[in-house]
Amino acid sequence: MIVVMKTTATQGQILAVQKRIRELGFKDHLSAGAERTVIGVLGGVYAELQDEFAVLDGVDTVVRITKPFKLASREVKEEDTVVRVGPLEIGGGRLVVIAGPCSVDTEENVMETARAVKAAGAHMLRGGAFKPRTSPYAFRGHGETGLKILAQARAETGLPIVTEVMDARDVELVAGYADVLQIGSRNMQNFALLDEVGKARKPVLLKRGMWATVEQWLLAAEYVLSEGNPDVILCERGIVSHETGTRFTFDINAIPLVKRLSHLPIIGDPSHATGKWYLVEPIAIAAVGAGADGLIIEVHPDPDHALSDGPQSLTPENFRKLMERVRAVALAAGHPVQPPPGAGGK
């Protein structure tokens, strides 16, 4: 970290900054230029420190020169993290596709969707038993009953399950059914929940907060990693912006940026990021082109009658077409879709 003094800073102010650096257990390195003095802070600095120096008398600005995340950083761990879910690998260079209804509504719909997405080549099944809803009057999920329906779908199709946990008190329950624990966008900085899934022994799918910078997102991952759970899959799902023609703005830049800053796998969610089913396929293909390790896509046998997010759900037929295009483009882009579970030698 570097403390830049004002051109008008006095010798006393410079000394006071140096004193404060040492009080906090860091080393200082002074560089007196013609115009102004600059003081380096050496040691294990953390993000909040920047603000602490910024308000000292005579200080102009304070600049960080290290990233605030450590375990999530590619500087710390060079090679890509590969998260394993049964026979599947996320982050190992071959694409995975997670598909299913937004929320678990009826057993029939979930089973029908599970069969359809498996037939189309999906690798995992998604579906919400606990649903975050902007309005308290909307459908909020079937809870454990929903989890049981998902487990049944897994038993029949062999597809591992990704499902959201919204409450730290439910982590154990959900982890008893799910193969991957999903943290929703609105909970990206629910630190109690992050701590809890950090202690769980299941991979975590961490959606980006719709307000978060990539750096804040990697710090949220750091919460999970620092509790001892190394299996974090990041998921870009759109950020807020001034554009009103789509539900969110899918931050495609974030995919290669995360790849550069971190070793963690990252997948894209074109369904929530657009809010419109007819934008899902092009954005899915775009995410693959940008280097995503996978996709998570909403599919419902009857989107018009889905209990939530129908407008952004694909029909099984549209999903089948999407998978065909994804396969072709992923191959051309050099990171082919991996064989679905149970495929291959069987």
Next chain:
Amino acid sequence: MIVVMKTTATQGQILAVQKRIRELGFKDHLSAGAERTVIGVLGGVYAELQDEFAVLDGVDTVVRITKPFKLASREVKEEDTVVRVGPLEIGGGRLVVIAGPCSVDTEENVMETARAVKAAGAHMLRGGAFKPRTSPYAFRGHGETGLKILAQARAETGLPIVTEVMDARDVELVAGYADVLQIGSRNMQNFALLDEVGKARKPVLLKRGMWATVEQWLLAAEYVLSEGNPDVILCERGIVSHETGTRFTFDINAIPLVKRLSHLPIIGDPSHATGKWYLVEPIAIAAVGAGADGLIIEVHPDPDHALSDGPQSLTPENFRKLMERVRAVALAAGHPVQPPPGAGGK
């Protein structure tokens, strides 16, 4: 709600929309124009419904004509809600000021701050025992020990306490000490937590999510209200934007907009919204000018050594000056500062 059909919509598509409206238990009202047909949906529509119709064949757009919040709406309840905390009134036309350290660090600092802000005319004491921190490596609060320090400060000064609860599991614990339960910005859509404080018998200070629209914020309030807790105080604390010169963008427009849409009281937090102590006073005065019912301000006896958010904390002396200016401007603006608890003839 109004479903606008495309100019090219067929008779069959129009009938299908009408059928769907009736299936969902609503009434339809058709208006066939020269260019296109428009279908009204009558009944207790909810936000998600808009999307469900938007994807039907032949539909161009769907427009909502009612607000999705009810209990929080001024259409439903005309007169201002006044939240009472002991002898204090929030929302009754006279300003309250909440002040104190960002986080509870040492007993000495909290006691010193409590005495100083009381002397300057503050009405309530704030301080965090549980702290949301972007990085897992930053100070995360003293927990119950911190709550006890706050209770002690209340015992001595008579100032009621506002403190944050971050975890649904802690609501009972925190409510045992606090006079007002604060929900932080990052938890504005932590629905498990909203449900829980909705059941508590303590007023709730609901900070705006930094990504949330005013409508989403009022829907978060609706969660609390719909659980039976009528005492919600809204708090504007800045939203994300492209401006990088300040920590957040204080949405001053939101203050009079909330006043128009809702009967709930609203206060301003200039400390978090700016992130810089030298912007706190002007933004505090601005919030008063815009019609806020109160302010919440960070004060620390030694901002340079605070365990969190030092740069945005005022010294007791600067807070005293701020209170003087706030008193003068609030009086001129027609909503004077109310007497502090224990003041007046008592």
Next chain:
Amino acid sequence: MIVVMKTTATQGQILAVQKRIRELGFKDHLSAGAERTVIGVLGGVYAELQDEFAVLDGVDTVVRITKPFKLASREVKEEDTVVRVGPLEIGGGRLVVIAGPCSVDTEENVMETARAVKAAGAHMLRGGAFKPRTSPYAFRGHGETGLKILAQARAETGLPIVTEVMDARDVELVAGYADVLQIGSRNMQNFALLDEVGKARKPVLLKRGMWATVEQWLLAAEYVLSEGNPDVILCERGIVSHETGTRFTFDINAIPLVKRLSHLPIIGDPSHATGKWYLVEPIAIAAVGAGADGLIIEVHPDPDHALSDGPQSLTPENFRKLMERVRAVALAAGHPVQPPPGAGGK
């Protein structure tokens, strides 16, 4: 347009709205529901009208049901517009790639770049002779001298030229050299300039304002179209957001959204949208995957010494690699790269 009255609106207020509708030359259509009255406004309504009704007494909200753009709209013109530049077609299903230096610096560099991008398969040459710069102290372009260098590069390589015009007074001059007139992001709502290029007989490359919604962007295109110039190529180049890790946020959603709303071709500019050369290739591939009709990419023989935007420029070697990947992915995505000018029969 639909005027939604308040539940408390009086009969007199309803009549006043109807009267105003007729005064303005529109027809009204009243629909009195159980709770509230809704009044349709029939006729050639325009965007500003919405606000005019919104403030009448008793009005709750006013909702537009038609898009404000006409000539740019796919509802008005179903089939894709194909812009022709010599033998090249933009918008006809086969990709074009425009490449070259951000600004025209030296003749040597431009010629070297032109040869290199032609060799790699680019279709057109870009380069700025007039440069918009945030700071008045930065290099602002060589003006007509720069245009002559570009013309020379075209003479040698056969690549048509795309170059920016920033001032309505320069349109004639620039159109004398350029094959396509570029309007920069900052000038998307420079209406004097839009009018002028609308009168020019050269295709216009209209970059999106970094603050603009897709609707505002299409309205800017409408300015050009309504002056009689049908040849508008849209260019997504990133919007402002709260993310600070990249220069702008490339709005990938905008590509398929524009395709749905409009018949105009759209290309992507990954160089400006990211600001970092190492993000250019993945975002270029993503834009192709999302359905863009082309790409515009900065290439410089010596990015470290470029007079502007060096950090986001590719070396000729990196551009060659990018073209290889673009060709493979574009083919797989179903809209192959078109043969470069002068190729084919040779």
Next chain:
Amino acid sequence: MIVVMKTTATQGQILAVQKRIRELGFKDHLSAGAERTVIGVLGGVYAELQDEFAVLDGVDTVVRITKPFKLASREVKEEDTVVRVGPLEIGGGRLVVIAGPCSVDTEENVMETARAVKAAGAHMLRGGAFKPRTSPYAFRGHGETGLKILAQARAETGLPIVTEVMDARDVELVAGYADVLQIGSRNMQNFALLDEVGKARKPVLLKRGMWATVEQWLLAAEYVLSEGNPDVILCERGIVSHETGTRFTFDINAIPLVKRLSHLPIIGDPSHATGKWYLVEPIAIAAVGAGADGLIIEVHPDPDHALSDGPQSLTPENFRKLMERVRAVALAAGHPVQPPPGAGGK
């Protein structure tokens, strides 16, 4: 400027950076830490330089330690700039209020408005003869005829005129009538126009681009200042954000931030920033509270029939009430409203 090398940077990469610094005419100052090397760049660095170093091999990040604006900076000029318009002073500690219709429609309306705002105590008259409009089909102003109407209103009332110029070709014409040249938000980075008003001998009211950071805004002011025109008045008028309940987000933080960074006066435009007449008064008061040097407010004798922006215009009666509240609050806030022109001795 400081170049931070990667922990893995080689000695050769460090030397290459030093070489490049010297090539560009700067001095370098090396500081080799335990973990990484940091190189200071000394001399008259400019904004673009940051990016040029950021892409060199082995470089982690480059941090600027000086502001890119000079003439606009308070570091360069400590004392407040006071812009004089006849007997009025903007920036001298006493508030001015500019009022009038959004666009000049009829002579009668403009004269009526001019008399009304003068009677209420306004200091200057605003009104657009050239109007930027999102849609080419909306009213675009009366041009010189409008300017003549404004001049007539000045002749009768004595109020100086503020009016917008949108085209570099019109600067001379508009400057022939106006007392203050207004640059609209959409033209904040129309550099040809900025250069031209920089050469004019009239004060410039520079509205903030709705996408611009405060730093970019001050750089736009720098364009005008660097052409020799010292009389720049900044005007905050709202920025884009994700909030859809208001037309823009009035960035109240920007007012005290500009005051700290720059010596230029700054006023607030609550009419455009909110888009709703009922939000204008509270935001006007807020701007005064935050330290603005003045206000610019839309007033129209018959807002329902205004040719543009009716919904955000006050009636003369509402403006009169606003002025009363502004006077009271401004006095309490310590920067009272200055006497209107022609008042005082008469």
